[in-house]
Amino acid sequence: MTVNDYKKRFLNQLPAFYDETERLNLFYMAMEFVLNYSKADVVLNGNESVLVENQQEIDEVFNRLQDNEPIQYITQQANFFGYDFKVSPATLIPRPETEELVDWVLNEMKKQPQKNWRVLDIGTGTGCIPITIKKEFPLAEVFAMDISTEALNIAKQNAENLNASVTFIEQNILSTKQLDSYDIIISNPPYVRNLEKAEISENVLQHEPHLALFVDDNDPLIFYRKITQLAQKSLTENGLLFFEINQYLGNEMHEMVSEYFKTIELKKDFIQNDRMMKCSVIR
Numbered sequence: 001m002t003v004n005d006y007k008k009r010f011l012n013q014l015p016a017f018y019d020e021t022e023r024l025n026l027f028y029m030a031m032e033f034v035l036n037y038s039k040a041d042v043v044l045n046g047n048e049s050v051l052v053e054n055q056q057e058i059d060e061v062f063n064r065l066q067d068n069e070p071i072q073y074i075t076q077q078a079n080f081f082g083y084d085f086k087v088s089p090a091t092l093i094p095r096p097e098t099e100e101l102v103d104w105v106l107n108e109m110k111k112q113p114q115k116n117w118r119v120l121d122i123g124t125g126t127g128c129i130p131i132t133i134k135k136e137f138p139l140a141e142v143f144a145m146d147i148s149t150e151a152l153n154i155a156k157q158n159a160e161n162l163n164a165s166v167t168f169i170e171q172n173i174l175s176t177k178q179l180d181s182y183d184i185i186i187s188n189p190p191y192v193r194n195l196e197k198a199e200i201s202e203n204v205l206q207h208e209p210h211l212a213l214f215v216d217d218n219d220p221l222i223f224y225r226k227i228t229q230l231a232q233k234s235l236t237e238n239g240l241l242f243f244e245i246n247q248y249l250g251n252e253m254h255e256m257v258s259e260y261f262k263t264i265e266l267k268k269d270f271i272q273n274d275r276m277m278k279c280s281v282i283r
């Protein structure tokens with residue numbers, strides 16, 4: 001098999017749930033992952049025969065894609081804010097909406113660039129939020145919490161690989177009595193209701209950790225309420241609380257949070273869904 005033969009195979013034989021652009025992208029990603037080839041290398045070496053051991057690896061990628069496994073779990077890598085993060089089945093694949101949330105946080109931090117910000121991320125997964133903040137704001141003191149030992153192991157590897165000093169805390173936020181003092185608290189907690197499962201794509205349902213995604217239909221704001229109560233007591237003067245939220249629960253979130261915070265801003269994501277919230281402490 002040559003590189004071009006694989007291109008034909010990806011384009012013609014991947015299942016119909018991938019559109020043509022996705023098939024081509026997946027082919028390039030597979031070539032980069034197995035052969036370390038850029039797009040230019042693929043074009044230049046299109047007629048080259050692929051070594052048997054590499055053929056086996058490409059076949060495995062192809063088979064896992066046929067099973068609808070996200071490419072990020074196959075390559076064990078996802079890009080977030082320009083940084084490469086390791087992912088595993090214990091971690092959510094970082095999403096572009098979360099990049100927008102981080103961008104919002106960073107813009108607030110840039111208003112006081114010399115401040116020694118103390119920042120906490122709750123439900124950190126790969127560590128994409130705190131590690132990006134530390135990379136962009138080296139002066140900040142950054143902390144990150146998760147209940148999952150496996151996720152924290154990945155987050156710690158990411159912090160090491162990206163040379164970012166972050167303090168990781170293994171803790172269940174729902175049984176946390178109080179938090180230390182922070183200037184900024186961020187969270188993208190589990191927020192998908194079981195009743196929304198029908199809207200979730202099959203590859204997410206089958207492969208991403210349900211611990212990271214789902215909440216009980218009867219109490220979908222359980223994480224937000226607990227974090228809001230803790231944050232109200234632990235944020236410093238002018239402290240900020242940022243959430244990524246369920247697009248359908250913007251109004252409910254606003255109502256719940258307004259019991260604790262006076263200044264609340266709701267923001268839409270790039271596809272115009274209510275997706276982020278900023279709450280400010282005014283004492």
Ligand SMILES: C[S@@+](CC[C@H](N)C(=O)[O-])C[C@H]1O[C@@H](n2cnc3c(N)ncnc32)[C@H](O)[C@@H]1O
Nearest residue numbers: 094123124125146147148172173188189190212
């Ligand atoms: C939606 S994921 C967000 C992951 C990451 N922050 C991101 O944005 O890609 C939610 C995270 O919360 C963690 N989590 C779930 N229940 C938790 C709990 N009771 N206490 C702390 N973390 C929890 C999950 O392990 C998961 O990593």
